[in-house]
Amino acid sequence: MTASLRPTARHRALAATGLAAALTLALTACGSSGGSSHDASTPGTHHGGAPSATAPAGHGSSMSGMPGMGGSATGDGLADSVDGYRLTSPVATLTAGRTAPYRFTITGPDGKAVTRFAPEQTKRMHFYAIRSDLTGFQHLHPTMAADGTWTAEPAALAAGSWRVFASFTPGGGSGEGKDFVLSRTVTVPGAATTAALPPAAHSTRVDGYTVTVSGEPMAGMAHPLTVRVTKHGEPVTDLQPYLDTYAHLTAFHRGDAAFAHLHPTTPVHGDHGGPELSFHAELPTAGDWRLFLQFRTGGRLHTAALTLRAG
Template identity: 40%
Template sequence: MADQAPDAPALGSVRTAERPVADQGSDATPAGQPPGAASAVPDRATLRLALVVGGLVLAVLLGFGLGRLSGGGGPTAAGGTDSALADHSHAPGAGAHSHGADQNTAAEAGGLAVSRDGYTLTPLAAEFTAGQAGELRFQIRDGQRRAVTRFAVVHEKPMHVIVVRRDLSGYQHLHPTMAVDGTWSVPLTLPSPGIWRAYADFTAVAGDGRQTATTLGVDLVTPGGYTPRDLPRPATETRVDDFTVEYRGVPQPGLTVPLDFRVTGADGAAPALEPYLGAYGHLVALREGDLGYLHVHPEAELVDGAIRFWLTTPAPGRYRLYLDFATGGEVRTAEFTVSVP
């Protein structure tokens, strides 16, 4: 998802400089000072008032600081930074809820830019021939244009690459390998002409150990005649090979809601689901129009036999969901269109 210097004062502490003052009444005049002159040493009543006011100010500041600490921000356990959903988890049975005004970035779609959060996705080739086996090669570069070579392992992989045509067809979920110079590569075949979108979903590790989770996107081109496919109508059930997959849950703008996916075989019985990428399924959500990429977070275990994810949709619109699940040693993908009013 910083150590304090040894000599630094604790949060909310105040260092004071002290000097000895002769014991005197509140109306006494310090020695050597003419009677009636303004004293540089405050009397006891003034000191008491100053301490009371200072205490109140300190309490307000300390309360604000503690509120900021408890309200989020900073690295998370899974390596995210300042993202409420970098490794967001929920107790089973939790209902729909909002993440608050200070966590709006959690609901923002990613993958809309080639550069974000100080990193740039740099493809080494962006043109492919339709139906011909090729290779996607790219680097992630930092603000000094240096290739990044340190990445955290998230969902069992240091890099997740999602490829889809701009009409949201042809979904592929790939896991490239990295060379010592920071160049990632993975075999890729784009089956039909058109403009395709490639997303790099990763958590970079800086030299000082800071981790930044982000998703970058870039277009890939496959020349040729292109006829966009109409997005299938919204449905809560679909078939993949001999399996039926259905989900329950109602996505709502700005709210995090559970979506439960249940898989049944041709005989109506639930197959034995196998862990995939650290859970019993992996879900990608893409927004129609700008192809915004949404992070969707799974429960590590099945919930009453269903694969549960937590989805936050930032705005109304139509979204395409891609559920990867594994059974019988094979990974399959179930696709859904969801309309968020």
């Protein structure tokens, strides 16, 4: 398999204006889909990382900085190397039930550790951990030492097989300006209990908020999704910027944990986002996908999880 390799930031910026206009028309015709509600609490779900500084009022759209906005991603993130860039780590196992550092390095085509990275959504590295049954989602922003060694510190992990992803953009070399998603597996020893994936639904709850997703994605096709956030039946309009957007949305495919980043297209204007947010979704394969939506209110980060089926 090949890992995700996405277009340059300049191409994304050129495509963003046209895509935003198309999404506006498509979303006008996209009705709200009903569905049963499920509690979003997922064992081990963890946001990680300190929240970003609040964007000032009038802050423009963050679409031009979103990975993949210029076209389709060409992979699923399931390989540890692509185009000479490789994710390496001496860590093959992590201890269950406690925080433990996961150290890794990105090496370039010359075999040397990469130390120059361009920020994507305000961070030079996005690190994800997901268990094979799609529970225990963690999204972290590791720190890098001078020699190019990154350290992520996942919260306590449940026993089982995990896949860890590194999402980054080199700041130089042959891969400069290209977005990569590479991954490796890690084992957490112990008696593993597999959780059943919750059924597909268009609505879920977390921390008193109700998150509803409208849209019916088809595998391999670009499709708009709308997310609506309410609380006690009232629309939420105080979403705060998180990673230069009002919500961060990541998806993992049932069975192989293939990775997809659903790109936000809603402009950011201060601390009053919502209640509706728009996303550009392109899920590469059919089947069930577990979605993790992260949004911030009152300085607190919330993570809502639901299952969405791509036809």
